Amino acid sequence: MSLNLAQIDRVETITKEDFIKNYFKPQKPLVIERFIEEWPAYSKWNLEYMKEVAGDKIVPLYDDRPVDFKDGFNEPHAKMKMADYVDLLKQKPTKFRIFLWNILKEVPVLQKDFTYPDFGLRLMKGLPMLFFGGKDSYTFMHYDIDLANIFHFHFEGKKEVILFDQQQNKYLYKIPHSLITREDINFSNPDFKKWPALKKAKGYIANLEHGNVLYMPEGYWHYMKYVTPGFSMSLRAIARKPKNLSKAIYNVFVMRSIDNIMRRLKGQKWIDWKNEQAILRTQKTIFETKK
Template sequence: MKDELQLTEIPRVKRLSKKEFLENYVRPQRPVVIEDLTKDWPAYEKWSLDHIKEMAGEKEVPLFDNRPISAKYKFNEPHERMKMKDYIDLLKKGPTNYRIFLYHLLKEVPALQKDFKYPDIGLKLFKEVPMLFFGGENSKVFMHYDIDLANILHFHFVGKKCCILFPPSQTMYLYKVPHALITREDIDFLNPDYDKFPALREAKGMITELGHGDTLYMPEGYWHQMTYLTPGFSMSLRAAPRGLKNLGKAVYNLFVMRHFDNYMRKIKGQKWIDQKNEQAIIRTHRKNEIS
């Protein structure tokens, strides 16, 4: 896998001070995996699929799968819903594409909020309820970057998850879809088709495998793609972009680009989606002088 894409391992540390984190990773905008950041949380010992099932089993949860984005669904509209206890049973049965994405479970079950704390690591983390993410074996989150260009601490629990990251400087090689925050969804970043997507040969990214208790720091605007190697779940805490340039981009994404894209979907339907996917290839090849 790493022989096909130009991927280097994300550095890993056991612990680091606030000063080390800011100077070595936040200011230069470099990813890092912190292995022991959550070991003093109650969640480190308590959070398992069975515990979530016990605490939140009756809650109805939104589910997403790997079907391509289409005009049929609105932005972040779920493809299915079921009770959490049934979803966890589904995860345990075997591979499934169904994922929970950006879910406020801790708001639905306030008792879970007692199991973690906001780390004093130098980021001014938003104090609203964190988001949770669940996935079954082999389920994938498409390559994207976050609409608010936040600095993200991504805490993983249960099992293993493969994470591929690219810095914003590599966008020109990734077949970004216009008026969107994603790459072409038919790109398999674990086994890329270089005949169809030759610019990917030039992209330089990073990779890691997260296990229970690992924390991944993703700098603002970083592209990321996740593959659940086993059933598991994660939690994210966020901090605002540190500079005015990215803060301006975040405001544009939230209040201009997203609404424009939704309007065009409503007016042109699937033709708009198809046109954007075609332009992703045309624009990428033009930038890289690929005929």
């Protein structure tokens, strides 16, 4: 048995009007296959090019270790020169990923290789972020703190993406006061005996290749697995739905503060309690739906 996942719609290209009507307004994900072929980045951006232009930069690295109470919000697990990291990616599988690396700030010359596309949404131009990963590395299932509309441009290699909307929260073993699900769930091959509620979740799946653009609507959960070494860039537009915008403000100014305070006060007991609550609350929801 596998997750209940529909293939994400795919188009070669799309007009702004069709995108707004068919995907943004109904908040439906989309893969656009040939939207950026006129960008210099389309032909230039690969791992070797990144090594060439950013080799001396020290980059933050993350792996798949469980959250520890001593870890700060988005605090990296290691750091390395970009040149050494690219060499590592090419030599062997590694769990180390680059997460939320601001290329505009770190390597301004890369800004010349792309333009901000007009999808009918106002993109935040100060926040183009790069994400790198080695073969079989992955991100935990999570959604972004600001519940933004995200355009994810993939370069080099292949990546598997699994998405869920916020309506599926009750089936995903969501960690309270957090943006992630239980970290011990393998969304590529879930154990339904251990995580039975996942059988009720309805989501989406797609495989991304070089030049593909993935649109993720506001607040969508996403799990990304690097089938081969590669990297992507995300551009984002602020959440437009009032409910999502208010939730984003709560996450940034309230939820994150509560979590940080409780980590300092309770330490690992707070993390363990949250992990236990993820199971108990999901089981309670499933029990109530059976009544």
